Amino acid sequence: MGNTPANLIKPRERILETAANLFYANGYRAVGIDRIIAESGVAKMSFYRHFPSKDDLIAAYLQRASDNFWVWLETITRDEPDPRQQLEAIFRAVTNRSIHPACLGCTFMAAALEFPALEHPAHAVALAYKRGVLAKLTELSRLAGAREPEVLGAGLMMLMDGAWSAARMFGPGNHAQHVATIAKLLIAAELMPQNSKKS
Amino acid sequence: MGNTPANLIKPRERILETAANLFYANGYRAVGIDRIIAESGVAKMSFYRHFPSKDDLIAAYLQRASDNFWVWLETITRDEPDPRQQLEAIFRAVTNRSIHPACLGCTFMAAALEFPALEHPAHAVALAYKRGVLAKLTELSRLAGAREPEVLGAGLMMLMDGAWSAARMFGPGNHAQHVATIAKLLIAAELMPQNSKKS
């Protein structure tokens, strides 16, 4: 008895899985260690053996979330033939994810808001992730032939973060449903030199 | 002695002012009642006479922040002759604010992230505010002659929230500096029918 699948997974993974759900849905300060321990079915000392402190757990969770995101991005863009279509594919995926009821916004943004200090481990992991996304979008913009890749990259980045914000703030059925359309429009505009002349 | 200006302001205002600074900079759960009381120089019972609970204070603060925002928006758009230029003026102002060192992102977004339940008073006030902004941007888009005002309004809304996110996540000198350029580009694209044809 008691040989439920959950008990066969090692404690560290069970903790990270439980923490992921709780942190994402409720935030970081709102979720206590006791609750994570109770819901993951792990002893307190086992927890502190794997994670010296709550901040360490948060940082580990964010790192795992970051890794997961890059895998997700890779699967999305894998079959797209060129940079422009890769960008458009990314924003179709963002649309699909944003309007899904399970989407509760961006957990990295939540980390930055709850831990304002840039040096805080949680903020640092979140910032590294966001820097990576911005760099990726900028690089794809450059490869797609944008006149000002940094500007287009910044614009797409803001659209993406705005979509996550909409999901959290408005709940299901929010205006992030239009992000793919807007992104496509923006890409088209920045790729046509006649539209990007200075004022 | 002790007649410093701060002591001449009524307790309720001192509390709201202190709470504004602390909540905006640190978040809501991270700031305790005791700290607000200490820094505003008010007795605990005076606090609880004006605000029955911490949640009431948070809601009152957010309502005041919302009022302040609409005043700010009014001053920005007052002298602009037409809807399109009003939109562009808004995003110039967003740029200026985002890149300022004192900008720590959007306090309403922080409220939505720390209080996920849509029914929570803090989230409710934040959501009402965001709905208002989205409606305003959509209305200006419509008046400016956008083919799909809801799409343009949604896009501008996401750009704005993305700019606030950038400010919080990256600190001073972030990619929100390009939001005015991007917004202008997007408006131009959506106002020219040949660019908004369906795929």
Add this chain to the structure above:
DNA sequence: AATAAGATAGACAGGTCTGTATCATTTATT
């Protein structure tokens, strides 16, 4: 089978949080 390592269970310490109670003092009203 013997030994070492990891996990469980629960009590516990020290701190912080929200909110209440008590009582003296200041300010405003009449």
Add this chain to the structure above:
DNA sequence: AATAAATGATACAGACCTGTCTATCTTATT
């Protein structure tokens, strides 16, 4: 000046939080 209302200072209760300690039990390794 007398009275009512608002504020100040501080102690306190009860809950919760992070992290530690001890002692028992299960699982790997050799």
